[in-house]
Amino acid sequence: MKMSYAKAGVDIDREERSVSAITKVVRESFSFRTGLGKPLTEIGHFSGLMEFGEYALALSTDGVGTKTIVAKRLGKYDTLGIDLVAMCVNDLLCNGVEPIAFTDYVVMDETDEHFLTEFGKGLLEGARQAGVVIIGGETATHPNMRGHEVNFDVAGTALGCVKKDSIITGEGITPGNTVIGLKSSGIHSNGFSLARSVLLDGSEDEETLLELLTPTRIYVRKILPLLESVTVKGMAHITGSGLLNLKRLTEYGFDIEMPEPPSVFSKIQEKGEVDKEEMYRTFNMGIGFVIVVDEQVEKDVLDMLGSEASILGVVQEEKGVHISNGDLML
Secondary structure (H helix, E strand, O other), X not given: OOOOOOOOOOOHHHHHHHHHHHHHHHHHHHHHOOOOOOEOOOOOOOOEEEEEOOEEEEEEEEEOOOHHHHHHHHOOOOOHHHHHHHXXXXXXXXXXXXXXXXXXXXXXXXXXXXXXXXXXXXXXXXXXXXXXXXXXXXXXXXXXXXXXXXXXXXXXXEEEEEEHHHOOOOOOOOOOOEEEEEEOOOOOOOOHHHHHHHHOOOOOOHHHHHHHOOOOOOOHHHHHHHHHHOOEEEEEEOOOOHHHHHHHOOOXXXXXXXXXXXXXXXXXXXXXXXXXXXXXXXXXXXXXXXXXXXXXXXXXHHHHHHHHEEEEEEEEOOOOEEEHHHOEEO
């Protein structure tokens, strides 16, 4: 049977409508602050930025999705914290923000010291890679979760700051700008409902589970030095909805050529008979972070980012994301 994200239980289009519905309601809160804390960007950017004098404070919150189910099957929890930190701090980076602090929320069906210790190891490693302090958190016990396939969930929030004249929103992007991609470490923490429905049938080996559990790459150490050296026009964290995230940067379109994706994506596509377009609308397909710069500085950017980076293509007048080597328009 041909699989899709919707058949696996996640309808991207329906989610967009639902998010728009709640955004219309909570957007009214923008009038509640006029000085410190006044919103500087609309809801929908990768992070929310607020007035803080010379600086803007920024917040980003996320979870790790049903990657928790894979961790539960392996009984391996020491990488989920890396994923959680990554999903939040990478979003902050997209607005030129330096992450500085992190808090987590853990809910379990019953208190589990071993689980929390192992999860904490991942949080610590994620914080080390991102250069943030874990300033606090919250644990909760919900017995009603007992008996489910996974009996816990996690979420996190990252705080960052940026000088107001250094905020990046994608506003300055123009046709002809160069699009540069940074490699992902694999699936990261998105699209797992589809990946699991295809790959986890009860007969999967430990190698497959471990591959799915590969931690999300944290791009802080690559991006922050870059921002001090060159002018970056826009950045996108390629998460849920895959390359559709590029549309959050600008009204212009993108003409890109994607590198050969890691084998895990081929396994999903072939075993699940997943359409190529669906793959690129769901997964990062090997590119976890995208940077848009002027053509004149592309060589400098590549020199700084090293072998993890490659030129994907250019910004174009025509709207949409055109993947030339896949003959796709997203």
